[in-house]
Amino acid sequence: MNDDLPLALPPGRDRRLARGEALFRAGDPALGLVLVREGALELVRLSSEGRRLILHRAKAGDTFAEASLFESHHHCDAICAAPGFVTIYGVADLRRAAMADLDLAWRVAAHLAARLVAERARAERLALPHAADRLLDMLHALPPEPDGTRRIGCSWKSLAAELGLSHEATYRALARLERAGLLRREGRDRVRLPVVPPS
Amino acid sequence: MNDDLPLALPPGRDRRLARGEALFRAGDPALGLVLVREGALELVRLSSEGRRLILHRAKAGDTFAEASLFESHHHCDAICAAPGFVTIYGVADLRRAAMADLDLAWRVAAHLAARLVAERARAERLALPHAADRLLDMLHALPPEPDGTRRIGCSWKSLAAELGLSHEATYRALARLERAGLLRREGRDRVRLPVVPPS
């Protein structure tokens, strides 16, 4: 998702995170740009009725909370989904660095644009009326590994929350798709999708 | 949405648009940053089954297709929803200007961050399971006018497409909400929402 961006950043603060620990909560003053070095983070919003929606998931190598660079406060919770550590780049530091490095701000912008495109794809997916469609769309978007399988990288329950579905609907859709031969689960968090003939 | 951004931009190309005309189509080479000067534009994606999802709507004063600054091709259609004209700032021009103006790239990034936040709010809305909830959430997000009403600025049918709902479900939700006293329509595209006591 971001290859060159972190390389040119000024030194940041490291912070270790345990599973379930919050890096920040809604209402906290904005941290700045967060780079996940190890483990995984989830950006979570809890609705008033207790529904849990996952707005973004970042694994090692991804940046996180990019938009908070330009906000005074966070408006979501950041929860550690897999233990690891992150590096935090404060706003002021980054701003200063951007003034020295003509290209840095442009790369930050490019990075935000990529996130925006991803978010639009997500919105498009959430507008699909059927659980199976949302699921397949999301799975097809995952990068296939050399052996042809795709790793979801989290529990199916979390994936359900990311798709705006109840986990029951997700398991049912999985079972139906598997019966229909449109999907095969291999191990805990891997799926194989049939090769579609190029249109 | 963007106050200072256009002011510091280099001169761009103007283009007039008629209702229904496409500024660009999916697959076209990226135009660059588009500023809507008059009228309204919609970023539309047509699904394979013919469903029409509105990904973004921009009215006079808003920017449009910001992410295309960093993409080689468009992947949505841009359709004129209300006749008017736009100014187009090419990528190369903007990039050059960013090299001269240390702050411009940073402002572009800030702008993209704001769009990202808005898009996340949209995704959150699309994850709401009930039509009435999505509708109310969207309407509450509209800025109220001095008289307390809110202008939706488009047809209810378009709003339905933006909410990922069929227009029938939208009309039904509207009627139900109106019966329940949670909403009152005033004229063609205005609603009044009851004042909620601060929690």
Added chain:
DNA sequence: GGGCAGCTATGACCGGGATCATATGAATGA
């Protein structure tokens, strides 16, 4: 003016997603 397209609106029907309940297996921590 007349005709046509598109928006607004509502009814009937069906399928599927939310919810609640329950059960088993897996993982995690004391």
Added chain:
DNA sequence: TCATTCATATGATCCCGGTCATAGCTGCCC
């Protein structure tokens, strides 16, 4: 090790959103 929590899984039921049909209305263009 054992217990507790959590993920996985499936069944029953209800509700509601999608779809199709129909109709009045608005606005627009010739």
